[in-house]
Amino acid sequence: MTLTTSTGISIDNRWKDVPRPSDAAEWIARAEDVATILATDSVERDSANQTPFAEVQLLKDSGLVTLLGPVAQGGGGQSWDTAYRVIRAVARGDGSIGQLIGYHYLWAWAARLVATEDQIAAVEELYTTRNLLFGGAVNPRDSDLTVIEDGDELIFSGHKSFSTGGQVSDLTVLEGILEGTDTHIFAIVPTDQPGIVFADDWDNLGQRLTESGSVDIIDVRVDWSSAAGFVGKVFQPLVYNTLNVPAIQLVFANFYLGIAEGALETAAAYTRAKTRTWPYGGDNKREVGEEWYLLEGYGQLESKLLADEALIDRAGSEISRVLHEPRENLTKRRRGELAVLVAAAKLRIIEDGLEITTKIFELTGARASANSIGLDIFWRNLRTHSLHDPLPYKKREVGQFVLLDEVPEPSWYT
Numbered sequence: 001m002t003l004t005t006s007t008g009i010s011i012d013n014r015w016k017d018v019p020r021p022s023d024a025a026e027w028i029a030r031a032e033d034v035a036t037i038l039a040t041d042s043v044e045r046d047s048a049n050q051t052p053f054a055e056v057q058l059l060k061d062s063g064l065v066t067l068l069g070p071v072a073q074g075g076g077g078q079s080w081d082t083a084y085r086v087i088r089a090v091a092r093g094d095g096s097i098g099q100l101i102g103y104h105y106l107w108a109w110a111a112r113l114v115a116t117e118d119q120i121a122a123v124e125e126l127y128t129t130r131n132l133l134f135g136g137a138v139n140p141r142d143s144d145l146t147v148i149e150d151g152d153e154l155i156f157s158g159h160k161s162f163s164t165g166g167q168v169s170d171l172t173v174l175e176g177i178l179e180g181t182d183t184h185i186f187a188i189v190p191t192d193q194p195g196i197v198f199a200d201d202w203d204n205l206g207q208r209l210t211e212s213g214s215v216d217i218i219d220v221r222v223d224w225s226s227a228a229g230f231v232g233k234v235f236q237p238l239v240y241n242t243l244n245v246p247a248i249q250l251v252f253a254n255f256y257l258g259i260a261e262g263a264l265e266t267a268a269a270y271t272r273a274k275t276r277t278w279p280y281g282g283d284n285k286r287e288v289g290e291e292w293y294l295l296e297g298y299g300q301l302e303s304k305l306l307a308d309e310a311l312i313d314r315a316g317s318e319i320s321r322v323l324h325e326p327r328e329n330l331t332k333r334r335r336g337e338l339a340v341l342v343a344a345a346k347l348r349i350i351e352d353g354l355e356i357t358t359k360i361f362e363l364t365g366a367r368a369s370a371n372s373i374g375l376d377i378f379w380r381n382l383r384t385h386s387l388h389d390p391l392p393y394k395k396r397e398v399g400q401f402v403l404l405d406e407v408p409e410p411s412w413y414t
Helices: 024-038 042-048 053-061 082-091 093-115 117-129 240-272 291-321 330-365 377-386 391-404
Strands: 002-004 010-012 134-138 145-150 154-162 170-176 184-190 196-198 214-222
Touching: 002 214, 024 053, 024 082, 024 240, 042 330, 042 377, 082 093, 082 240, 082 291, 093 117, 093 154, 093 170, 093 184, 093 240, 093 377, 117 154, 134 391, 154 184, 170 214, 184 214, 184 377, 240 291, 240 330, 330 391
Parallel strands: 134 170, 145 170
Antiparallel strands: 002 010, 145 154, 154 214, 170 184, 196 214
């Protein structure tokens, strides 16, 4: 099978007759192969701003979509620790596609977060055996979808201004409030149906290929039996249910890190090939590799990335351990400690990543600002998504833990 991107680049399914990866290292290497393909025309595809059908098919062909799926159903059976590193690797090649695979992993895990054992088994078999991609219409800043009970069915209706995955998703996660109550209900539905209408209005500064535009949900029907975590129409709460936010906040941190790493790698390659030494400083160098301010600049940025990577990997290891433990084991205190660690990791990579994606222009030179070079894609991508929720609140959460030994209460953003 050969895919063609919106810029006319052909992508062969190089993995058609290749065994699936068998361990974490092989899965990460597979993700790095995907990133290399995506990086080939990432700037051109960003400019074209076309729905990334071919790019999503690449994720499916590579097997990355089923990374967390059960081995018995043909999935990778990998841990979240590996998933985070895969997200990061893909984002080095294309931040938008890194976000899509990251959101997919979170929504694919949503059943494990809140559903019953039977529901978990059904969802995981469905998406793993059929190699399906998840999207989600769960933007907390909008009014909740309205859920009306109609016998043995639930009817979801409403509008969401953001719905990442959009038209490229196969399954959509819906969330709404049961009419006349304060009961929140999650359900997973097929994306391709008349009651899910995408406005195709995502045209933002960055992360342009994430299909994150608005969506209208019009009388989408779901069996009561599909309401995640409900038994006899009553929800069965656990602290584990609230791990969705720390888990996805760390998804953010990992594709931010991947974007920043991609920026530094791309800039360094440009500097080696095209940046010229400065001939007017009184300390003239013959080779760019001798230019002291470039060596200092790249050394400074790389050291920050290495520190961010270490913190993000620590957070990934700790939250992965908890995500794969029995759900009943998680305490409120441990959940709060994880949220603080993730907040610290996220705030560091945002601040360092924005510095890196700006500073690279000083290290590459004036000619590197040409649109044809496209170095601005990294700053635009990171700047756009890092506005998801205010960074000062993350700093406050960390500060309250350090100073007052208080962990944050679960919310839609903590």
